[in-house]
Amino acid sequence: MLHFQNVSKAYQKGNNKAVDALTLEVKGGEIFGFLGPNGAGKTTSIKMVVGLLRQDQGSITVNGHDTLEDPLKAKASIGFVPDNPDLYDKLTGMEYINFIADIYKVDSLTRQRRLERLVNIFEIGNAMGDLIGSFSHGMKQKLALTAALVHEPPLLILDEPMVGLDPRSAHLFKELMNEHCSQGKTVFFSTHILDVAERLCHRVGIIKKGQLIACGTMAELRQTSDPGSSLESIFLELTKQ
C-alpha cells in the first residue's frame, strides 16, 4: 500500500539530511506506527508521501501510484491529518468538509451517511456551523480527522493524530483505526505516545537521524532487546546517543 524505496531528502543545499535512504513497505490492512525522536525525519517522510515535499532521491508509491509520476492518483488514495491542523479559519466546519468531499468526489448520499456517523463519533454536530477559527485545537483535530475519513481512503496518514483529542475521542478514534484496517485499508501514523503505538500497531518503524534503525512487529523488536521489554524501553535503547 505504501512503499518507500531508497528515499532521501536534504535541506539547506544538501547540508542537512532529514531522510537518508529510507526503504520501507507498509502493507494493506496494517496499522503502522512511525516513531522517532524530535527531528528524526518522521514529518519530512510523511510530507513527501502526501506531496508537500519532493524527495531528492528514491521513489514513493501509494496504492501502486508513484507520488511524483502520478501524484493525483496517489493523493486520491490518501486521507491526511498533519501534526498541526491549520484549517481555514474563515470557513465553517460544514463548508470545509463539503469542500474536501467535493474534491474527493464523494456523492451526496454517501457523504451524508458517512458524516452522520463521524459527526456523532467525534461529537462535533453542534460546532459544524461555526467558523473553524473559533474551534479549540482538539475540535480542529476532530474536524481534520473527519475530513480525512469522509472519502474512506485506502491509506490514512496521520502525523501525531492523538494530540489534542480528549480521552473519549481518542478511544473512539483508535476503534476507527482498527475498523479501517479490518476493511483491508491501511493506517500509517507517527506518534510519541509509545503506549498507544504498542497496543494499536501491527508493526512499528523507528527512525533516527533520517535512517530507519528498526522495523517490525513488537515480537520482532523484542528480539533485539530483553524478551519482556516494553516499546518504550526498546525505543530509548535504540535512540540513545
Added chain:
Amino acid sequence: MSDLLSLFRLSLHNYFGLTAMRIKYLHKREKLWEPVLVLLGVVAGGTSFGSMFYFLALTMARGAAMVGQADFVLTQFIMLAQIMAFTFGLFAMISIFYFSNDLDILVPLPLKAWHILATKFSLVNIVEYAPVIVILMPTLIAYNQVVTLGLGGWFTAAATMLFLPTIPLALAGILAVTVMRGVNRRHRDILMVIASLVLLGIIFYLQYHFTASMTGQIAAEDLIMNRIDFVEVVGAAFPPAIWATRSIAQHGTTEGLQNLAFLVLSSVAAVGAFMVVGQRVFYGGLVGGSEKSRRGILYTKEVLSRHAVKRSALSALLRRELKLFMRMPIWVMNGFLGAILFPLMAFFPTFFGAQGAGLSQLANTARHHPDGLAMATLIVAAAIAFMTSINTLASTAISREGKHLWISKTLPVSAKEQVWSKLIFALAAALPSGLPLVGVYAFIFQPGAAHLITALTLGIAAGLTPQVLGLWFDIWRPFLTWTNPQHAVKNNLNAVSPMLFGAALGLLSFLAYRELMPHGTWLTLLVLLFAHAGLALLSITLLLGRAESLYSRLEVKG
C-alpha cells in the same frame, strides 16, 4: 522602556521579515536576484503612481498659482494622503490588533497593554509612510516648480511627512478598538463590510466637498480678488491638513514653525488619546474575538441531507476562493472595493465639478474631430488596463493561502485546475474596475457602441497579461509566512509585480502606438486589441501549461 524597545525591535523584524531576509540574502546569500526584482517592482509601481500624481499636482499648482493660491495643491494632496492613511489604516488597525497570530504569544507575556498598542501602532504608521511618500513626493516636486522650496523647505516637508499619517491612524485606531470591543467574531466580518461602505460614503462626500468648494460655491470674483483662502476652505474639514500645508509653505517663518508645532503636538495628543482608549478597551475586544458564537444548529441526519450536497471540484475551488476572500474584509478592501473605489474617486468630479464642464467641451471637440473619439477610446482603454493591472488579487493568490497551503497541495486536483480557479476568481474581481471608467466615458463623450466595446475589450485585454504574470510570479515565489491578513497583501511585494509587467507592456504599447498612428487611429486600436488579446491568451496558455511544474516545486516545509 527596555521592554518596549525589545518588543518594538522584535515586532519590526517579524512584521517586515528583516531577520529572514538578513539570513537569506546576507548570510546564506541565496536568491540574491529576489531583492533586485522586488526593487525594480517598487520603482516601477512608485513611478507609475508617482508620475500620475506629479502631472496632476503640476497642473493644479500652475492653475492655483494664477490666482495666487499655489499652496492649495499641498492641502489637496495632504488631505488625499490622510484620507488614504485613515481608510487603509482602519483596516490595518483591525487586522493587526484582532487578526494577528502573534497576539496569543504577546498577551500572556508580562507586558503592559500600552507596550503592545504602541508597538503595533508604530508598525502600521511605518507602513502608511509608503502611500504618503508616493502621493506627496511628486506633489512637492511639482509644487517646487511653481514655488521654490529651498533646502529649509525640503527639511520642513520631510519633518511634516513624518507626522502626516499619525492623526488619521490614531483616529482609525480609536474607532477600531472601540467598535471591536463589543462585537463577537462572527459579527466582525459583517461589521467590516458595513465599515467599508460607510468609508466609501465618507470618501465620496469629501471628494464632493473638495470639488464643490473649489468651484460652484466660490464666486469667481472672490477667487480673482484673492478674498477666499482655498487652504482654509478645503482644509476646514480636517485642520491638520492646514497646519501641514502652512508648515511647508511658510517654512522658515514663525507662523510656519507654529503650524509644524500644532501638527506635532496634535499628533502626540492623538496617539495619547488612542493609548488611553486602547488600554481601556483593547483586551476586552480581544476576549470578544475569542468568544464562540453558536449558530445553534445541530447537524443531524436531516440537516446534513440539506447541507452535504455534491458539487464539481472546480465549483468547490471557486466557492472556497470566494468565501475566504469575502470573509476577510481587508482583502475585500484591497482587492475589490479599492479597485472600484479608485476610478470612481478619480472620476467623481467629472459628474459634479467644474471639470465636468471642461470635459463636456472636450467631448464636443472630440466628436467633431475625425479621430477624436478613437483617441478617447484609446485613453479610456489605457485607464482600464491600468486599473485592472494594479489589482492585487492574482499576484497574491497563493500567498494568501499562507499556512493553509498544505491543504491545496495535498488535494487530488491538478495544479492546472487549481491555478485556473485562482485565475478565474482574480479576473472576475479585477475586471469590474473598468466598468466605472466605461460608464464615465459613455456619460461624458456619448460615443457609439463600437467605441465603448473597443475601449472595454482593449482595456481588459491589455490588463489581463499583467494579472496572469502576477499570478505566475506568486506561484513562483509566494509570501506564505505572513502574520496577519493585511500583511499578506500590503506587505507582499509580489503585489507590485503586475504593475511592473503592466508598465513594461504600457511602454511597448506606446511604442507600437507611435508606429501605427500614421496609418490610422482605428487601425491602431484594432492592432493593439488583437496584439493584447493574443498576448493574454498566450500568457494564460503558458501559465496553465507550466502550472504542474511550478506547483510541484512549491514545498511546504514549516
